[in-house]
Amino acid sequence: MSAEQLAGLSDNLVLATVLLYLVAMIGFAMELAFGKARGNVSAAAKRRVPLAAASSGGVAVKEPETAVADTPEPPAWALKAGTAAVALGWLGWAANLAAIVTLGLAVERWPWGNMYEFVLALCCAAVTAFLVTQLRQNIRFLGAFVMVAATLGIGFAVKYLYVQAGPVVPALDSYWIAIHVSAAIIASGLFTLAGVAGILYLVRREGLSRLPTRAELERVAHRAIVLAFPLWTFAVIAGALWADKAWGRYWGWDPKEVWAFITWIAYAAYLHARATAGWRGRSVTIVQLVAFGCLLFNLVGVNIFLGGLHSYSGL
Amino acid sequence: MTIDELKKQQAPQPAQFGVLGWLRWGWRTLTAMKTALVLLFLFALASIPGSLVPQRGVEPDKVAKIYQNNPALAEWYDRLSLFDVFQSPWFAAIYLLLFTSLIGCIIPRTSTFVRELRRRPPAAPKNLGRLPYHSSLDGDLTVEEAAKRLRGLRFRVDTGPGWVSAEKGYLREVGNLLFHVSLLGILVAVGIGSLYGYRGNVLVVEGDGFANTVAAYDRYMPGSQVSAESLEPFSFQLTDFSASYQLQGQKRGQELDYSAYLKVNDSPGAPERAYELKVNEPLEIDGTQTYLIGHGYAPVVKVTDGKGQVAFDGPVPCLIESKPTLTSACVVKAPDAQPSQLGFVLGFLPTSVQTQDGTFVSAFPGAINPELQIVGAFSGDLGVRSGRPQSVYELAPPEIMKKLNPLVMGSKAPKPLAVGQSFDLPDGAGKIEFTAVKEWMTLQIAHDPGRVPALVSSAAAVLGIVLSLMIRRRRLWVRLDGTTVQIGGLTRTEGSGAGFSEEFAGIVKILSSGEKDVR
Ligand code: HEM
Numbered sequence: 004m005s006a007e008q009l010a011g012l013s014d015n016l017v018l019a020t021v022l023l024y025l026v027a028m029i030g031f032a033m034e035l036a037f038g039k040a041r042g043n044v045s046a047a048a049k050r051r052v053p054l055a056a057a058s059s060g061g062v063a064v065k066e067p068e069t070a071v072a073d074t075p076e077p078p079a080w081a082l083k084a085g086t087a088a089v090a091l092g093w094l095g096w097a098a099n100l101a102a103i104v105t106l107g108l109a110v111e112r113w114p115w116g117n118m119y120e121f122v123l124a125l126c127c128a129a130v131t132a133f134l135v136t137q138l139r140q141n142i143r144f145l146g147a148f149v150m151v152a153a154t155l156g157i158g159f160a161v162k163y164l165y166v167q168a169g170p171v172v173p174a175l176d177s178y179w180i181a182i183h184v185s186a187a188i189i190a191s192g193l194f195t196l197a198g199v200a201g202i203l204y205l206v207r208r209e210g211l212s213r214l215p216t217r218a219e220l221e222r223v224a225h226r227a228i229v230l231a232f233p234l235w236t237f238a239v240i241a242g243a244l245w246a247d248k249a250w251g252r253y254w255g256w257d258p259k260e261v262w263a264f265i266t267w268i269a270y271a272a273y274l275h276a277r278a279t280a281g282w283r284g285r286s287v288t289i290v291q292l293v294a295f296g297c298l299l300f301n302l303v304g305v306n307i308f309l310g311g312l313h314s315y316s317g318l
Numbered sequence: 319m320t321i322d323e324l325k326k327q328q329a330p331q332p333a334q335f336g337v338l339g340w341l342r343w344g345w346r347t348l349t350a351m352k353t354a355l356v357l358l359f360l361f362a363l364a365s366i367p368g369s370l371v372p373q374r375g376v377e378p379d380k381v382a383k384i385y386q387n388n389p390a391l392a393e394w395y396d397r398l399s400l401f402d403v404f405q406s407p408w409f410a411a412i413y414l415l416l417f418t419s420l421i422g423c424i425i426p427r428t429s430t431f432v433r434e435l436r437r438r439p440p441a442a443p444k445n446l447g448r449l450p451y452h453s454s455l456d457g458d459l460t461v462e463e464a465a466k467r468l469r470g471l472r473f474r475v476d477t478g479p480g481w482v483s484a485e486k487g488y489l490r491e492v493g494n495l496l497f498h499v500s501l502l503g504i505l506v507a508v509g510i511g512s513l514y515g516y517r518g519n520v521l522v523v524e525g526d527g528f529a530n531t532v533a534a535y536d537r538y539m540p541g542s543q544v545s546a547e548s549l550e551p552f553s554f555q556l557t558d559f560s561a562s563y564q565l566q567g568q569k570r571g572q573e574l575d576y577s578a579y580l581k582v583n584d585s586p587g588a589p590e591r592a593y594e595l596k597v598n599e600p601l602e603i604d605g606t607q608t609y610l611i612g613h614g615y616a617p618v619v620k621v622t623d624g625k626g627q628v629a630f631d632g633p634v635p636c637l638i639e640s641k642p643t644l645t646s647a648c649v650v651k652a653p654d655a656q657p658s659q660l661g662f663v664l665g666f667l668p669t670s671v672q673t674q675d676g677t678f679v680s681a682f683p684g685a686i687n688p689e690l691q692i693v694g695a696f697s698g699d700l701g702v703r704s705g706r707p708q709s710v711y712e713l714a715p716p717e718i719m720k721k722l723n724p725l726v727m728g729s730k731a732p733k734p735l736a737v738g739q740s741f742d743l744p745d746g747a748g749k750i751e752f753t754a755v756k757e758w759m760t761l762q763i764a765h766d767p768g769r770v771p772a773l774v775s776s777a778a779a780v781l782g783i784v785l786s787l788m789i790r791r792r793r794l795w796v797r798l799d800g801t802t803v804q805i806g807g808l809t810r811t812e813g814s815g816a817g818f819s820e821e822f823a824g825i826v827k828i829l830s831s832g833e834k835d836v837r
Pocket of ligand 1: 115238259303315316
């Protein structure tokens, strides 16, 4: 296939991705809407959970459990809708990945040299984080929201950030792009998953709701951030190493550097607030979302409004 | 006594301690974890204006624009150091406080940790059933055997009559300390770099060379501890410069690649070597890096004066006016011309084409059809010898321009010259000839002894933070009375419960298995 054909194929695959994510989102939403409602267990109630009787030889482990309310059994098709949504999600993910790969083949370089390509990969990373996590842990409740985020992200990229497939400036023609940008993509994908969980946390009230419990949401967000934070640190350091090769200094307070640093501090504050100050619930979720806001501002705001050396958005 | 006086008498402790007490109180407040966190936040907040307001060191032209458009605002920005946020006293104050705070935090934490390392794991609580993780089994496990098996799992173990206590996960605190120490390391490295490092910029035209001395730089910014003699004595010559551009499609004219071919002498006596300098591939000589930053055109111009003598002959570096087409502008000054000095304002078009309305523009950045436009030619005193510094990109300051005699301007300007063509000035004032096209490159040369320490520190910081986030501190107790074995566990790190329950189940299994199954 010629480069143009590959690039065209990539464009079509992007559209397929958006469609598949949309349908998957509907499936996930149906499961949520007609599935079981879940109640939040207050911290006090949790402490009062009687100790599991220690049976001889067995292991009794006290885990904060989700109380499932006494609602009527959900219809069987609700569960099926969820399963179908997971399958569609995987299909969409495959299309997303294929769109990135064909784009890379068309331009014969790493396919994340501008903002359009970056957002495409970022959405793929966020969906990957969700799909892989749900294999090991039941977080299907997040599906509808992750799919909304990914659909919006790709839609935004196609509408406002699209750049025709082509070569990049010489500064980006380096193996560092594989290291620095890939790390930024994976970290941002995980942060996005955490951000989605955080927003839901705030939307959801205490008590009975179709939405996942706050404890579940908080746990998902924390796990994602614990994984993403070292990766983000690595991405920023790799950026500094690259800047040392490309721009003649390893750190120069360029707008992108400033905001990458601020984002780093904000997520560090989240982790510190939990680990050292013992914050839980709403307050850490707000810290987390402020950090996520910084991440998004660095991606959208800095690229579009502030410029600087790091102007590779292609806008 | 008034109430106020009464209050003062019973003032909080610091007043009783006097100066020393206040100092101690100040130090304790400064080194509290909370203060460090607040300072860290402030540090991040303080860097925001640096990303919103143009910085003098990075975008001097934008700063100048603000001065032009809104002098009052610029004045205020300047007063608040907003054009130099990262060199400002208030920014320095924040990070100096932060790092003092870090030091104050690290020292006591390290000694606490060392003491904790020496101490034995705490004795077993009475009722292990109260612990978040617990289990009991039948068996005649002995204290020695249980301790042995736990040691095999790399626990630190202490024993007492009928109980075993074990603890694991000390690397978490090691990681935390390492992280904080590394942050200090980064600051020290940055400090070393700004005191003992230097950087400078220079423009070099094809065929010319550069020797690393202070005088050779166009702009030279040394750290306060750098002496002119300490510059590494290397030199090089730019033999050739080549750039390639995208020929077709939407991105036509985009740079694809460019290289500067150098002949380098690492030191005065050293043998010459060839080096291809590219973006992302700086030339390193004894810790000094030379970076290729930019490039452009330098048409070679020959000016003959009214008396027929050559008044100027050489390449003229042009400033880029339009990046996608490399349309550039430059000036030529011939103060030696007779009978009167000559000056030219020129436009350089790498690929010159004529548009419908008769004007000439550049259609492509590569030098396919290079032409030189004479935008204006002047005679008269250029003021070069006035002693006032002048820009090489401006013919003369406005007050001098007004007094010059325009020979060619506006509609009188000739068609652009191709290479080899010349133009005779009116009234026999002289002649200008466009003889060849050369390219120039701009270089940044930087010596930063803090680079490697900064890298090592940041790598250590990552390692530290990974350790402190991934490892959890966990304690385990076993109580045995010959017939039953009670096991209880506790993890001191939140958010890791799910992982620990598996580990706990595994430990219970190991403790419950018979003698033979255990290595
Ligand atoms: C200390 C230096 C650097 C830092 C802190 C840094 C930070 C970041 C961050 C946070 C991103 C995530 C995406 C975004 O927000 O836009 C990113 C993306 C990217 N970086 Fe860097 N970076 C640095 C140096 C460099 C250098 C030297 C280059 C190339 C010469 C580079 C090229 C890119 C590209 C191509 C992307 C993806 C496209 C984009 O979104 O702009 N970065 N960088």
